[in-house]
Amino acid sequence: MKTTKGIRAAFLSLAMASVAFIASPALAEGKLTVSSPQDPGSWDPVDTFLVQWAAVATNIFDGLTYRGPDLKLVPGLAESWEELDEGKRVRFKLRQGVKFHNGEDFNAEAVKFTFERLLGEEGSKGPQRSNYVAIDSIEIIDDYTVDMKLKSPDPVLLTKLAGYGAMIVPPKYIAEHGEEHFNTNPVGTGPFKFISYAPKVNIKLEANADYWDGAPKLSELEYRFIAEPSTAVAELQAGRVDLVLPPTIPIGMIDVIKNDSKLELVSVPGPTVDALRFNTRDGITKDPKVRQALTMAVDRQAIVDQILAGQASPIASFQGELSFGYDPELKPLPYDPEGAKKLLAEAGIEEGATVQIDVRGNDQTMNEVAQVIASYLQMVGITATIKPYETNVLLNDIIPQGKTGAMFQQKWGGWTFDYDNTAYSMYHSGEKWNPYDSDPELDKLLESQRPLTDRAERERILKEIAAYAADRALEMPLYNSNAIYGVNKRVKDFVPAPDNRTKFDKVSVE
Incomplete structure (x- = not known):
């Protein structure tokens, strides 16, 4: 039997515990699972340029x-x-x-x-x-x-x-x-803390309750690396994934998401542009006339309308219209198969000449586009073969080492929405993404605009760079894509980022 003193002590202890409970901030609840198409392989900010790195790391670092x-x-x-x-x-x-x-x-x-x-x-x-x-x-x-x-x-x-x-x-x-150790165990100041990382499987994060901008509404955030688009969409439908990041969702699966009452499709204009860049060092694509001919052989507006269901717009240079340096007066080379045949003849290219197109194997949309491009090229006498690569192999070995075929896919985020960020990386001599070309005149243009504070003059030079690259046909510009997200309706307060760099600290789940 408790004494009066013991009862009082117990009551006091209970009261103090109650006060402590009331005073403690409510812990966030709920886990969000996100599907990302690519594991960047390192979480160190200096190691990568990949959009899929930023999609995750924006929640770890500031x-x-x-x-x-x-x-x-x-x-x-x-x-x-x-x-x-x-x-x-x-x-x-x-x-x-x-x-x-x-x-x-x-x-x-x-x-x-x-x-x-x-x-x-x-x-x-x-x-x-x-x-x-x-x-x-x-x-x-x-x-x-x-x-x-x-x-x-x-x-x-x-x-x-x-x-x-x-x-x-x-x-x-x-x-x-x-x-x-830091590569695989990142530490930042962001809204979510690192828990674990299984390469090519997932990275798990937990809420940083002491985040300077307020504790996240979620308790856990997991990114699963799902390269196969159909698998990612199936996991979204099954409820094992709450959100699928761009550029996973192929155009052909848009209706699958739209027709599912549990899901919604969120699409916003983004910075991402796609092109087939040319090997300007070897083979038939050394000749600018050939590069122009191959570009003129492809009806890119038809690709946007029929393959991409209007979820993109054709481009004349390697940037979208939100980019600083975009020139609305610069028009894409026209679709002109007869003109393409004439240029190929002038370049001495005989019918049946071959080109190889290198693409990311997990990019279902680009694989479909590449098949259509191959058909267009066949109509002007060029036989194209398509070689898919595992994305990290293509980006970290094949392109930087100059081991591509005549044409290779380049998908670029352009996340600064400034053409310099794209053009310098693509065209300046010695840059990782420019394994074939060295042009002193282009280098000079690229370098001249960087120190300028006169916005109008800098924009003029960026437009000149875009025109110069187009004149030399350094790539076949294809399209500026929308950023397409697949989202479970239980996800609340999600605001899509055009550049795929979404912070999830203000998001909650039902």
């Missing part, structure tokens, strides 16, 4: 700036910034009280470490460094103020700081665990 689905640039880990010394330096005031997922403080040292790493030996191993070469150094003013000194002005710098290589990383964690 940049100094942030650009959301409305494409407006807002503060991220930097609360504010100002240009000094006539644009030769940018001063960032950093957000205080932010911690990395491992408990490490975010501060000026982390910013300095991030950019010295990106611009140093580690960054030189990956494709991101060239986007940030305008940065000369980072100077720490105090614990929460840094100056970014510039070698030259970069009009797109603040946008670049919102993604990819500029994501802020933890110095102590990387020093303690090493680069290889």
Whole structure:
């Protein structure tokens, strides 16, 4: 039998526990499962350019700036910034009280470490460094103020700081665990913390309750890597996946989603463009006349209308109309099979000549498009064979090493919505995505626009670059695709990002 004193103690203990329970913030509930078509293989921001990396990593890492689905640039880990010394330096005031997922403080040292790493030996191993070469150094003013000194002005710098290589990383964690460990065990300051990663299977994240922009509404976020589109859609229908990311859903399966009462199709114009680029070094596509002929042989508007169900628009250069540098006056080469035959004859190409088209094997839509393109080429006397590759093999080995056929698929996100980000990577000598071509005149144009702060002059040069590339027919421009998401209706407050970089901290599930 309890004494009065014991009863009072028990009551007091119960009351204190009740108070503690009331005072504690409600924990987020609900798991969102997302299907992504590609495992980037490394979660280190300096290692990749892949949109599917950013689709996941936007939820793990933060940049100094942030650009959301409305494409407006807002503060991220930097609360504010100002240009000094006539644009030769940018001063960032950093957000205080932010911690990395491992408990490490975010501060000026982390910013300095991030950019010295990106611009140093580690960054030189990956494709991101060239986007940030305008940065000369980072100077720490105090614990929460840094100056970014510039070698030259970069009009797109603040946008670049919102993604990819500029994501802020933890110095102590990387020093303690090493680069290889960080590749597969990422730590950032973002709304979700890393739990586990099974290559080519999934990556699991949990809510960061202490996130500086508020705790996520979800408790768990899992990305499953499902390369086969029909499998991804089947998992969505079965309820084992809540959301399918672009560019998974092939046009032929749009009606499958639209006709399912549990699902909805969400489509928004995006930055992604598709082209078949040419091997300008070897074979018949060395000749610009041949490249022009192959382009004129293909009815790209018919492909958009009939194969893509209108979920895209034809392009004249390797950018969409939302891109800074887009020229509405630049028209695609016309569909003109007779003109194509004439150019091929002038180039001395005999009927029956062959070309190989390299594509991503898991891109069902492009595989269908490539078959149609092969049929068009057959009508002008060119026999095309289609060679599918596993995506990572095509992107990391075949293209950069200059081992493609005459034509190869290039799908490019253009996530800055600025043509420089695309054109410099595609056309400048020595760049990873330009294994065949070296053109001093084009290099000069590309370099001349980067330091300009005069927006109108810079736009004029970007348009000139687009026209120059079109005149030389460096690729067969195909189309600018919509970003198509398949979503279970139990997902609430989902706002689709045109660039596929969706933060899920404000999303909930029923």
